[in-house]
Amino acid sequence: MFKQDIIKLLEEPTSLKQEEILNLIETPPNSEMGDYAFPCFVLSKKKKKAPNQIAEDLTKKLSKNLSKNIEKVIAVGPYLNFFINKKELTKKIIKINSNFGKVNLGKKKKILIDFSGPNIGKPMHIGHIRSTIIGDSLMRIYDYLGYNPIGVNYLGDVGLHIGKLIVAYEMWLDKDALKKGPVAELLRLYVKFCGKEKTEIKEGMEEEMQDNEWTNKAKEKLKLLELEDKKTKKIWDDIHKYSGKGFDKVYDMLNIDFTETAGQSQFGDRGKDILTNALEKGVVKREDDGALYIEIEMGGKMQKKYVLRSNQTASYITYDIGAAVERFEKYKFNKMIYVTDFRQHDHFISLFMALKLIGYDFADNLHHLGFGTIKFGKEIMATRKGKVILLDDVLKKTIQKAEQGIKKRKTKGDAKKVGVGAIKYIVLKNEPQRDVSFTWENALSFEGNTAPYLQYSYARASSILKKAGNFNKGNVKVGKLEKHEIELIKTISKFPEIVEKAGENQNPSLIANYSYDLAKQFSEFYHNCKVLGDENEALRLRLIDSFRTTLHNALHLLGIETMPEM
């Protein structure tokens, strides 16, 4: 929080730019050494002096004109260590309000985030959920940073899996089951179809290349759908409707909203138009058999990227081109982030290049945030084989476990908030691009670095404030501070820069890790500093209140809810 003071102090004597200094400033390994540190190595070349000597010289210079917020500077070897004025920091921290962490960095610029995008007909499993939860968290982070985030849910409603589902729907649908549990019934149909199909697959044969009775049936249905055959269309609409119900239930439970939900199928025609125009301009070329392609540089070589099939039907990239252009026209976004599995990375790179070549300059502002796979045991989940862990089941179990805990301690906690929070946190605490393994043991663990631990520390803080009743919210005298108080205050003060960094790096895990650090600092404080009845009660109540606000905001950015008791 007082970094600016240090930068100002260093600017003149080091003749470095403010930004350079900011990047160099770091935190010493432990707080007895100082609160901020400036390493002098960079200066040693310029000044042709040993860094240790420079540190000492600077100490003498700076000590003369320290600001109110900086108490002391000392040289420790080649480092210049600053001690901030803890009383001043404390005064600031106890004054924070619910806006703490918000900053108008984005100036209302529009960021469109494409996330979740489940395939209709397939249930959401613990693998899909990563895009959903990361995307939602990014929305919240950019909102805090003063951007205007737009969330788009791009439903996968085209492709061979739809054809398969239609075949299965016609043959084996159990209507009652569909009404009772649409998601489960659609999954049953899909798995049954794939089971039949599988028995006919010859070893080593790729799915699309297959020429077996079942796959052909599915392709047949797709063709009918494209020709707008009424009966087929009706089934497709049903699948849309029923799986939509399943999705809504999940989004509702997870408390996730979208600005817009749109099926991929809506953008095929637009994509074709764009490509036809580009063909006239010569950017897109036609193969003898009628397929359209665009030449893209990949890995140093020019490669053909097909954008329309020879039978003139749209492929994945055709839809995406249409969708990107329509979105840009509709929202005039400054930036768009696609949040999907990292396996699609090459696809998005080609998409961006294709758009750029066709002449859309907004292509420069498109990003792909690819995240790793969720593995269960050693295997990746495959819906096809029915080898899925349904999100529904995971949530049900965690909520149940939370209920037991609440019952045991006879408090008023909200089991749903605890269970949902636990799952979100598991997804968010890891860096997006890494693969993560899902284990039931982790999902049901509520101790240590977990959301329930964070919520628990919030509840404890709330409990103290409740017992205190009305407390002084005006000026409080700040006396001598104890070690645990100082650590907590310092951790709270870091929150705003963590939010910025998370936005910059499109990485919610930074906030998750920070939240844990914050809660841990509070727990240590809680065990070491008595609040009620203590001579520092007034100040400590204010401090707890600030802690609670900060943790609440941090968890809000992760989409995790808090409660006063649990």
Next chain:
RNA sequence: GCCCUUGUAGCUCAAUUGGAUAGAGUGCUUCCCUUCUAAGGAAGAAGUUGCAGGUUCGAGUCCUGUCAGGGGCACCA
């Protein structure tokens, strides 16, 4: 074959974007509920950061090579 990505404590992950003694959780061995919620706190054991070179004041982090896992290279999505 080409390209991307990951390798850190038994397990799951951090490490201030190149900085000071690589930290947490979990599991294991102990201690603390007459004290603001024990979903908690304290202490201990546990590491050649896959391996080998290089770059420099300094490398878990950057470069090269190598080994191992995962993925991509379709007119599939």
